[in-house]
Amino acid sequence: MKSYGQQCAVALALDVIGDRWTLLIVRELMVADGTRYTDLQKALPGIASNLLSSRLKEMEANGLVAREDAPPPVATGLFRLTERGQALAPVLAAIGAWGMPLLAPRKAGLPFRSRNLRLPLQLYLTLRGAGKPVTLEIETGDEPLSARITGNRTTVKLGAVKDADLRIVGEPHVVFGLLLQRRTVAEARKAGVRLEGDAGVLERLATRWLGEGGHA
Amino acid sequence: MKSYGQQCAVALALDVIGDRWTLLIVRELMVADGTRYTDLQKALPGIASNLLSSRLKEMEANGLVAREDAPPPVATGLFRLTERGQALAPVLAAIGAWGMPLLAPRKAGLPFRSRNLRLPLQLYLTLRGAGKPVTLEIETGDEPLSARITGNRTTVKLGAVKDADLRIVGEPHVVFGLLLQRRTVAEARKAGVRLEGDAGVLERLATRWLGEGGHA
DNA sequence: CCGCATCCGGGGCGATACTG
DNA sequence: CAGTATCGCCCCGGATGCGG
Numbered sequence: 001m002k003s004y005g006q007q008c009a010v011a012l013a014l015d016v017i018g019d020r021w022t023l024l025i026v027r028e029l030m031v032a033d034g035t036r037y038t039d040l041q042k043a044l045p046g047i048a049s050n051l052l053s054s055r056l057k058e059m060e061a062n063g064l065v066a067r068e069d070a071p072p073p074v075a076t077g078l079f080r081l082t083e084r085g086q087a088l089a090p091v092l093a094a095i096g097a098w099g100m101p102l103l104a105p106r107k108a109g110l111p112f113r114s115r116n117l118r119l120p121l122q123l124y125l126t127l128r129g130a131g132k133p134v135t136l137e138i139e140t141g142d143e144p145l146s147a148r149i150t151g152n153r154t155t156v157k158l159g160a161v162k163d164a165d166l167r168i169v170g171e172p173h174v175v176f177g178l179l180l181q182r183r184t185v186a187e188a189r190k191a192g193v194r195l196e197g198d199a200g201v202l203e204r205l206a207t208r209w210l211g212e213g214g215h216a
Numbered sequence: 217m218k219s220y221g222q223q224c225a226v227a228l229a230l231d232v233i234g235d236r237w238t239l240l241i242v243r244e245l246m247v248a249d250g251t252r253y254t255d256l257q258k259a260l261p262g263i264a265s266n267l268l269s270s271r272l273k274e275m276e277a278n279g280l281v282a283r284e285d286a287p288p289p290v291a292t293g294l295f296r297l298t299e300r301g302q303a304l305a306p307v308l309a310a311i312g313a314w315g316m317p318l319l320a321p322r323k324a325g326l327p328f329r330s331r332n333l334r335l336p337l338q339l340y341l342t343l344r345g346a347g348k349p350v351t352l353e354i355e356t357g358d359e360p361l362s363a364r365i366t367g368n369r370t371t372v373k374l375g376a377v378k379d380a381d382l383r384i385v386g387e388p389h390v391v392f393g394l395l396l397q398r399r400t401v402a403e404a405r406k407a408g409v410r411l412e413g414d415a416g417v418l419e420r421l422a423t424r425w426l427g428e429g430g431h432a
Numbered sequence: 433c434c435g436c437a438t439c440c441g442g443g444g445c446g447a448t449a450c451t452g
Numbered sequence: 453c454a455g456t457a458t459c460g461c462c463c464c465g466g467a468t469g470c471g472g
Contacts, residue, residue: 001236001444002464005262008332010243010308013315020217020234020445027226037454046221048446053455076453087314092226094310098303099229116224217463218446236464253435264465269436292434 016062017088021047021055023095026064026081026088031118031156034068034078043115064088093123097209103173112172114141118156121147124180125154128206136201137164140175149205166197181207232278233304237263237271239311242280242297242304247334247372250284250294259331280304309339313425319389328388330357334372337363340396341370344422352417353380356391365421382413397423 001019004011017023021044028043029035035043040052056079059065064085068078081088096119117138126149127134133150137160146161147154168175170193177183178193185202189195195202217235220227233239237260244259245251251259256268272295275281280301284294297304312335333354342365343350349366353376362377363370384391386409393399394409401418405411411418 004240005326006240006332007319007326007328008243009312009315009319009336011240011315011332012318013311014239016315016318017311018234018236018239023230023234024220024222024227027224041454046446048448049455050457051445090310091307091314094306095229095233096225098307099225099227099232102228102232103223103225110221110223112223116222116227120225254433262465264467265436266438267464 016064017091019055019058021051022059023088023092025052025055025059026085027092027119029065029079029081029085030089030092031122033080035080036076036078040079059085089123092119093209096120096123103176112141114138114143114145114172115158117141117145117172117176118158120176121145121156121179122154124207124209125149126206126208127151128204131204134166134201134204135161135164136179137161137167138175138179139167139169140172164197165201166195166199169194169196178202179205181205232280233307235271235274237267238275239304239308241268241271241275242301243308243335245281245295245297245301246305246308247338250296252292252294256295275301305339308335309425312336312339319392328357330354330359330361330388331374333357333361333388333392334374336392337361337372337395338370340423340425341365342422342424343367344420347420350382350417350420351377351380352395353377353383354391354395355383355385356388380413381417382411382415385410385412394418395421397421 001015003015006012017026024044025040028040032039032043037052037056040056041047041049044052056065056067060067063082066080066082068080117140125147130151133148136147136149138145138147143158144160145156145158146164147156168178170178170188171191174183174188174191174193178185178188183191185195185199217231219231222228233242240260241256244256248255248259253268253272256272257263257265260268272281272283276283279298282296282298284296333356341363346367349364352363352365354361354363359374360376361372361374362380363372384394386394386404387407390399390404390407390409394401394404399407401411401415
């Protein structure tokens with residue numbers, strides 16, 4: 001991208017992260033650090049192969065991404081965020097919070113993908129006070145998710161888990177609203193959400209960031 | 217811009233604000249709400265006339281911007297941020313904070329413009345505790361600035377002011393570092409900054425947001 | 433002057449094909 | 453699997469024109 005040529009922190013930042021696809025690549029690496037080229041392609045439907053390739057090179061040159069030559073058995077390269085790349089978390093959080101209302105009017109037929117729940121849960125979901133970590137299994141959209149929420153950090157992975165404290169089953173936007181506390185448990189149940197396990201752990205969850213915004 | 221076509225808050229947000237120039241237009245309107253077309257051009261060196269025009273239309277269609285048909289005497293149109301547009305402040309704040317370190321290696325010969333100080337001061341500068349508003353006059357870069365910091369809000373305008381509590385004169389990056397509290401008063405003085413007036417008001421200033429990052 | 437609309441050259445982007 | 457190569461298109465940047 002051509003530089004804006006301004007001595008301004010926003011403009012200089014956009015010189016680096018303003019290219020098409022770049023922030024979405026960061027988003028993907030933020031939630032699944034250590035990712036293969038092909039998995040990035042799958043996570044970013046519509047990106048051209050050459051674009052992904054050149055973006056990754058630029059991002060490496062700009063210090064956002066580091067490539068790593070794989071663990072011994074397999075012979076593939078992995079991409080990781082550097083610390084500087086991780087530092088983009090507040091940027092994604094702010095953009096995501098602002099974009100939340102756009103989720104409401106279900107864009108005619110845009111498919112919902114469970115994977116897209118990973119980032120908001122990782123960024124916004126946290127534990128109220130101290131206490132034992134909470135493990136959730138979330139059954140919505142096209143594939144199951146599991147989330148582990150500790151005091152410091154929330155990590156979300158694709159796939160089920162067996163030792164979950166609570167299993168949540170239901171429509172994507174309702175489950176989303178419940179987890180981000182824009183819907184009460186009662187509302188969620190009424191909208192068809194099923195809770196299996198210790199529903200009490202929901203009391204121990206909190207969200208950060210979400211200012212006002214629409215009803216997801 | 218072509219949509220990313222993902223049911224994800226970040227992707228949907230970028231569908232709206234991800235276009236080239238869009239966020240810089242928001243930045244400009246954020247700091248000088250009610251701006252004329254021509255003044256936007258001057259604030260965005262390098263933007264093509266047709267691009268500015270079409271961006272403003274898109275932004276209006278997306279509810280970020282409203283055009284207003286001017287106060288009676290003059291016959292020009294003004295552009296304002298809507299509430300939805302104002303809600304992008306945290307996005308610009310996060311991007312700016314991330315981009316701050318990029319300011320350090322003075323991009324070979326990029327001219328420093330005082331106007332570019334307005335946003336960071338407006339976003340990050342605040343008053344410690346309660347108390348009377350503080351008015352600063354800042355003499356650095358290509359034109360003077362004045363900032364009024366109250367409990368709620370900081371507003372920065374181009375041009376001098378007569379009733380300032382404190383006048384600050386010096387090199388841009390040093391003045392910037394002083395105001396954002398990355399340099400002490402002693403360091404700033406040593407770097408050639410002159411303080412005229414009640415230097416004590418500096419004690420009453422605080423900054424928000426700035427995490428770690430390089431030395432501006 | 434102010435607020436665009438039009439035209440034109442260049443480059444970034446998107447889709448597909450191809451290779452180690 | 454992990455990219456590179458190629459090609460058409462459209463967006464962007466720069467200049468000019470034009471009505472109010």
